[in-house]
Amino acid sequence: MSYIKRNLEKVVSQVTKEYPVILVTGPRQVGKTTMLQKLMEGTDRGYVTLDDLNERTLAKSDPELFLQLHKPPILIDEVQYAPELFAYIKMNVDKNHEPGAFWLTGSQVFKLMRGVRESLAGRVAVLSLTAVSQAEMVGGEMEPFTVEREALTARKTDRVEMDTRGIFERIYKGSMPAIVSGTNSNSQIFYSSYLSTYVERDVKELSDAIDSLKFLRFITAAAARCGQMVNVAEIARDAEINQTQAKDWLGILETLGIIFYLHPYSNNLLKRLVKTPKLYFYDTGLVCYLTKWSSAETLESGAMNGAILENYVVAEIRKTYLNCGKEPYMYYYRDKDAKEIDLVLEHDGVLNPIEIKKTSNPGTELIKVFGLLDRSSTPRSKGAIVCMKPGFGAIDRENYIVPIWMI
Template structure:
């Protein structure tokens, strides 16, 4: 398949009709360039990772932008931050909706420049790897174990690359390269250990001191490394929810990955069979479900409001989603067999938030409402 239809398209076209600039960020190889070129095939395309384009833009940004105008895709624009101030001036002068599409893989660098220079002039969208819905024709009927091992990167599916071939190369080619460029990490071996440790603690509370002790590095370095993984769309922190509820709750975030294929590779998982007795089985399913809910919101142009909740008695709800002023508590279970105790945490939480909705997403076949809680299979996320 040459191109996967991306569900973010309608929102992107709508924003292009209202703003002079549209910025698309996301992980490397998530399909940003392909999406932008299919979205506006008549636009001039400029790749700022190419030395000649980058040098022209850096040495004479005004001339560069006067040459490229009235429908331009500027790919990987974070490498030429000098352009942002000039884009502000020129787009204000011309006032043409949808004149530029900007793409970038490093969220922090791109967002920081936009905040300083282009606020009010640019619309921003995040394009993550393919969702289950976008991959529907390729993955129909597959087990969740296959889904998490294969992940969602377009090139992997386009060329039918085995996960064991694709993801180790991705980690080496992009993740480690980005870390070296941003932080100038000298001890790459220690960073690789950090990545593997982080993968092994997916879905767990992020304890900086534990990482610091195990790796023999200070906590500032631990936090800096995780921040780079966040800004490169590799991992993210899921914050705890504490508004209006019991003050005695855990406020430390949990950590998840933006793609389960990368996560499986870091855990040494090469096939669905490897998950049968793997210690991270439940965490991987949880990561899959959270990612799908996140992608659904991002593809609609929304900022996902996702949290977890745990009180001082260790009673926990895997995920809280806040949307349109409403709160939904979600429990996530990899089991194919329903057990009544799956609903225990949800019922407890509803004592604090009686107006909240509740869902159980699991790997079984029940599709019903029980005690006011919607129970359904992960395919119906």
């Protein structure tokens, strides 16, 4: 298996010199351990995983002895299984003040964060690793996606141009390292195994009372609504569970790093806005598996092509921030008249409106909705249509046309 160089490596190397504890979170199988073990090569850093039940038992029952046996510098894998370690890691850090002493990984983001906040506040750098991004697939340099002409022009030089079929092939296969590297050639077999081996097991760790078949129906119902405003009642009905369960299970999917939400943009000068978030999956390959598309060709011409394409673009833009160690400020706009802007980026005191379309020939009518943001107290800056056009262009001086392969 060829190693895929990850953009987050640079960030890990940097914060290792500054923080005593580095915590890399992210869903199963996205390459957290592989990346950190690659960075460990040639160093004296040790490694232990709490997937090993003997090590996990010791870490939970006698965390002090565990850390005596596994002295820093150390990489502790799947640390969420023993939150008892956090207090002892804190004591070690406060005593020794050694940068980069502890590298931790974990697959249960929010459960982990609570333990970190309580024990390691100010001592830990928390980073998120996602599935492989477009830039990482082609070995390109990654910067957070912004709607600035210079930055977009620079992106053209280290990306690989793709046509519509190529992009839908990428969407269909997904972006898990095992698929991208060619270790697993059949994405459908991979995702079937992924669900039964990892997701089901981790879900049961978080909630004993989950029925596997009901949970599969539930996650399928959620996938069928990717890129849409969350409708808990509809998801619950399709999964044959109650709404409280559906809310709880959505929380579990978010905790495991499988889904994320885009919240509506709000501002005290903008009235009559909706308040419901939109639901997205980090990996479109999982969505395609759950919603039973048989090939990239059928997906491209199918009823869900627009929703899954939007999911892909939003997730890829989000990855460009997370994989640089930065928090993305991403929203969508929708008012009570159902006027909508697919994506609003907020940074450096301005708003960038973005529309996502399957078209390869976008027209001026698509940018009319951008004016809805002019009533906001935060000024609107450049806008973009992210679409299937093969090359970078512009509709006018204020609005660019960005090919999806350039994200």
